[in-house]
Amino acid sequence: MRIFRVVGTCLLSAVPTLILATLIVFLLQRLIPGDPAVAIAGDYATPENLARIREELGLDQPLVMQYLSWIGNAFTGDLGTSFQTGESITALVLQRLPVTLVLTTMALVVAVVIGLPAGVWAAQKVDTPFDRFLTTAATAGIAIPNFWLGMMLIIVFALTLGWFPGPGGVSLQSDPAQALRGLVLPALALGLVGGAEICRQVRSAMVESLSTDYVRTHRAKGLTNRSIVWKHALKNSSLPLATIIGLQVSRLIGGAVVVEAVFGISGIGSLAVEATNQRDYGVIQAVVFVAALIVLLTNLIVDVSYRLLDPRIS
Amino acid sequence: MTVVTTRAQTATTRRRAGRLSVWVSYAILAVVLIVVVFAGVIAPHAPNTQDLDRILLPMSGAHPLGTDDLGRDVLSRMLHGTRVSVLAALLAVAIAVVIGLPLGIAAGWLGGWTDAIVMRIVDAVMSFPAIVLAIGITATMGPNIITAMTAVGIVLSPSILRLARAQTMAIRSETYIEAAKSFGARGLRRMVVTHVVPNIIQPILVQIAVLMGFALIAEASLSFLQLGVQPPTSSWGAVLSRSYTFLDQAPMQIFIPGLAIAATVFAFNILGDEIQRLLDPKRK
Numbered sequence: 001m002r003i004f005r006v007v008g009t010c011l012l013s014a015v016p017t018l019i020l021a022t023l024i025v026f027l028l029q030r031l032i033p034g035d036p037a038v039a040i041a042g043d044y045a046t047p048e049n050l051a052r053i054r055e056e057l058g059l060d061q062p063l064v065m066q067y068l069s070w071i072g073n074a075f076t077g078d079l080g081t082s083f084q085t086g087e088s089i090t091a092l093v094l095q096r097l098p099v100t101l102v103l104t105t106m107a108l109v110v111a112v113v114i115g116l117p118a119g120v121w122a123a124q125k126v127d128t129p130f131d132r133f134l135t136t137a138a139t140a141g142i143a144i145p146n147f148w149l150g151m152m153l154i155i156v157f158a159l160t161l162g163w164f165p166g167p168g169g170v171s172l173q174s175d176p177a178q179a180l181r182g183l184v185l186p187a188l189a190l191g192l193v194g195g196a197e198i199c200r201q202v203r204s205a206m207v208e209s210l211s212t213d214y215v216r217t218h219r220a221k222g223l224t225n226r227s228i229v230w231k232h233a234l235k236n237s238s239l240p241l242a243t244i245i246g247l248q249v250s251r252l253i254g255g256a257v258v259v260e261a262v263f264g265i266s267g268i269g270s271l272a273v274e275a276t277n278q279r280d281y282g283v284i285q286a287v288v289f290v291a292a293l294i295v296l297l298t299n300l301i302v303d304v305s306y307r308l309l310d311p312r313i314s
Numbered sequence: 315m316t317v318v319t320t321r322a323q324t325a326t327t328r329r330r331a332g333r334l335s336v337w338v339s340y341a342i343l344a345v346v347l348i349v350v351v352f353a354g355v356i357a358p359h360a361p362n363t364q365d366l367d368r369i370l371l372p373m374s375g376a377h378p379l380g381t382d383d384l385g386r387d388v389l390s391r392m393l394h395g396t397r398v399s400v401l402a403a404l405l406a407v408a409i410a411v412v413i414g415l416p417l418g419i420a421a422g423w424l425g426g427w428t429d430a431i432v433m434r435i436v437d438a439v440m441s442f443p444a445i446v447l448a449i450g451i452t453a454t455m456g457p458n459i460i461t462a463m464t465a466v467g468i469v470l471s472p473s474i475l476r477l478a479r480a481q482t483m484a485i486r487s488e489t490y491i492e493a494a495k496s497f498g499a500r501g502l503r504r505m506v507v508t509h510v511v512p513n514i515i516q517p518i519l520v521q522i523a524v525l526m527g528f529a530l531i532a533e534a535s536l537s538f539l540q541l542g543v544q545p546p547t548s549s550w551g552a553v554l555s556r557s558y559t560f561l562d563q564a565p566m567q568i569f570i571p572g573l574a575i576a577a578t579v580f581a582f583n584i585l586g587d588e589i590q591r592l593l594d595p596k597r598k
Contacts, residue, residue: 020438024447031454136335139587143579145531147538148572151558155565254443258535262558272446273539276453288450292442299441 003308010303018296022074025289026067029057029281040083040281053083079286084278089286093268097290099172100260100267103183103190104252110191111198111248116241118195119202124229126207135203141196147258150189154262157185168264186263190255194248205240209233238309246302250295336588339581346578349396359387361394362546370564379570383560388553388567392574395548400578402463402542402549403529407522409467410474415518417471418478419506423486429479436472444469444528445535457541459533459549466532470525477521481514516593523586527579534575550575 032039037053045053053059058066073080079089122134158166165182172179209215210233218228234241257269264270268287275283349356358378365385373380379388421432439447444466451465485491494509530550536542537551538558545552550571557567 016434017437017441020434021441024438024442025450028450028454031451033456139335139583140576140580143527143583144576145534145572145579147535148554148568148575151554151561151568151572155561155568159562159565250440250443254445257443257446257449258538261539272449272453276449276457276539276541281454284450284453288442288446291446295443296441 003304006304006307010300010307013303014296014300021292021296022071022289023067025285025292026070028285028288030063032281036281039279056081074289079289080282082275082280082283084275084280084283089282092271092283093286093290096266096268096271099179099183099265100253100256100269101294102172102180103186103256103260103265103267104249106180106183106187107190107194107252107256108245108248110187111194111252112245114192114195115198116202118199120206120229120234122199122203123206123210124225126203126210131203135200138196138199138203141193142200144193144196146189146193146255147262149192150186150259150262153185153189167262171266182263183265186256186259186265189259189262190252193255194252197251198244198248201244202237202241205237205244206233209236212236239306242302242305242309246298249298253291253294335584339584339588342577342581343585346396346400346581349393350400353393353397357387357390357393359390361391361548362386370560372564373566380564380567382553382556382564382567388557388570391548391553392550392570395550395553395571396574398459398543398547398549399530399533399551399575402459402533403526405460406463406466406470406529406532407525409464410470410525411518411522413468413471414474414476415478418475419482419510419514421475422479422482423506423510425483425486432475433479436475439469440472442469445532448532448536449539449541452536452541457544459537459543459547462536462542463529463533466529466536470528473525474518474521477517478514481517482510485510485513516589520586520590520593523582523589527582527586530575530579530582534571 029036035050036057037050037059038045040053041049058069061069077090079093081087082089082092085092118134118138122131122138125131154166157163164185165178206229210229212233214236215228215233218232223232256267257272259265260267260269261273268290272284272287275281275287363386365381368377368381368385369383371377371381371385377387377389379392382388382391417432421429442450447469448462448465451468452462455461455465491505491509494505533542533549534551534554537549538555540555543549543552554568554571554575557564557571561568
C-alpha cells in the first residue's frame with residue numbers, strides 16, 4: 001500500500017514541472033523568427049500551402065488554445081505530422097527511439113560498472129597516491145568530449161583492429177545481434193565519460209559514509225572491511241547514488257545525440273539533426289519533448305526510490 | 315617512527331602530485347589565453363585561405379598539422395578556432411551568470427512565492443537534457459554561434475541559480491545580516507550589493523570555472539553537428555567536424571582539436587577544484 005501512496009505523491013509533485021516543461025517545448029516553435037508557416041514551407045510556398053500549415057499549427061487561434069490543443073494531442077500520442085515527409089511524427093519517433101534507449105541503457109551499465117567500483121575503491125584509499133591518481137584520471141575523463149572519444153574508439157577498434165563495426169550500424173529491427181555489436185563502441189564512448197563522473201561523486205559520498213561513527217562501530221565489532229564497505233557504507237550512500245545515476249540518464253541522452261551522429265546511428269538524436277537540416281520544426285519539438293519525458297520519468301523513479309530507501313523523507 | 319615518516323612522505327607525494335596537475339592546468343590556460351589574444355600573429359597562414367592543389371596534406375614543416383579538404387592550414391584554423399571556441403564559451407557562461415545570479419539571489423532572499431515559482435521553472439528547464447534543449451533552441455532560431463551559445467547559456471543558468479539561491483538562503487539568517495538590518499540597512503538592492511554578492515561570489519567563481527569546461531564541450535558538440543559556428547569560421551568543434559568527414563584519408567587531424575578541448579576542459583575543472591581549495595576556510 002505504501003508504494004502506491006509514495007508513487008502517487010511523487011506523481012503529483014511532478015505535475016507542475018511537467019506542465020512547465022511542456023510549455024517550454026510548445027514555446028520552442030514560437031521562437032521561429034518571422035512567420036512560422038513561411039519558415040516551415042520556405043520562401044516560395046504557395047498561399048494555399050501557407051494557409052494549410054497555419055491551420056494545422058492552429059496559428060490563427062489564441063496562444064492558450066494552441067497550447068491546450070498541442071498538449072492534448074501530445075498526451076494522446078499525436079505529435080503532429082512532419083511537414084517535410086508527411087509522415088506521422090509519433091511514428092518517426094517510435095521508430096527511432098528504441099535504439100537510443102538501448103544505447104543509453106548500455107552506456108549507463110558501462111558507467112556504473114566502471115564508476116561505482118572505482119569510486120568505492122578510491123574512497124577506501126583516500127588521500128593516498130592511488131586515490132590521487134584515480135581522482136585525477138576521473139577529472140581527465142570528465143574533460144574528454146564523448147563524441148571525440150567515440151572517434152578514437154572507431155580508429156582503434158573498428159578501423160585498425162576490426163573488432164567492432166565502424167560508423168553506419170545495422171537497424172535494431174532487422175538484425176538485433178549485429179546492431180547490439182555496433183552499439184558497443186558508442187556505449188563505451190558515452191559510458192566511460194559517465195563512469196568518470198560517477199567515480200568522483202561516489203568517492204565523495206563514500207568518503208563521508210566511511211568516516212561516520214557507525215562504520216567505526218562496525219570496525220570495532222570486527223566486521224570485515226568488505227562487509228563494511230559494500231554492505232553498510234554503500235547502503236548508506238544509496239541516496240546520493242540514486243541522484244548520481246538519475247543525473248547520468250539526462251547526460252547520457254544528451255550525449256547520445258552527438259554520439260549517434262558520429263556513429264551514424266538512426267536514433268532520436270540523428271532524427272533531431274536531420275530535422276534541423278530540413279527545418280522540420282515539428283520533429284525537433286517532438287524530440288525535445290520525448291527527451292524531457294524520459295528525464296522526468298527517470299526523476300520520478302529516483303524520487304520514488306528516495307522515499308522507499310529512506311522512510312524519513314515525507 | 316617509520317609509520318610517521320611513511321605517512322609524511324605520502325602526504326608530500328600527494329601534495330606534489332596535486333600541485334603538478336594545478337601547475338599543468340595553469341600552463342594550459344596560459345597558453346590558451348596567449349593564443350586567444352595573439353592568434354592572428356601566431357598563425358602561420360590565414361585560416362580561410364584555400365589551396366585546392368594542396369588538400370589533405372599530412373603534417374609537414376609548411377603545415378605542421380596538415381591541410382584540410384579545401385587546402386586550408388589546419389594549425390592556423392585551430393589557432394583562430396581557439397579564439398572563437400573560448401569566446402563562445404565565455405559568452406554562454408556570461409549569459410548563465412546574468413540570468414542565474416540575480417534570479418537565484420532574488421529566490422533565496424525573498425523566499426515564498428518568488429522562490430516557489432523560480433524553482434519550478436528551474437526544475438522544468440533541468441528536466442531537459444542540456445544539449446537537447448540547446449539543439450532545440452538553436453535549430454528553431456537558426457543555427458549560428460551566437461544563438462547556439464545563448465541557448466547553452468540558458469540551459470546552464472539553473473546551476474548558477476541554484477547555487478546562488480542556496481548561498482543566499484544560508485546567509486539570509488546570519489547574524490551580520492540581522493545586525494545590518496538593525497542598523498537601518500534597507501532595500502533589496504542595497505542589501506544584495508553590500509552584503510549578499512560579496513559573500514556568495516566565491517562558490518560562484520568555482521561554478522564558473524566548471525561551467526567554462528561544460529560550455530567548451532557544448533560549443534564543440536553543437537559546431538560538430540553544424541549548429542554552432544558556420545563555414546568558413548573556424549572553431550575546435552568545426553575543425554573536428556571537418557576532420558571527421560575525412561577520417562579515412564587524414565586520421566591524424568582529429569587528434570589535435572580533441573586534445574585541445576580535453577586539455578582546456580581539464581584545466582578549467584582543476585582550476586575550479588583549486589579555487590575551492592584556496593577558499594576553503596578549513597585550509598591551513
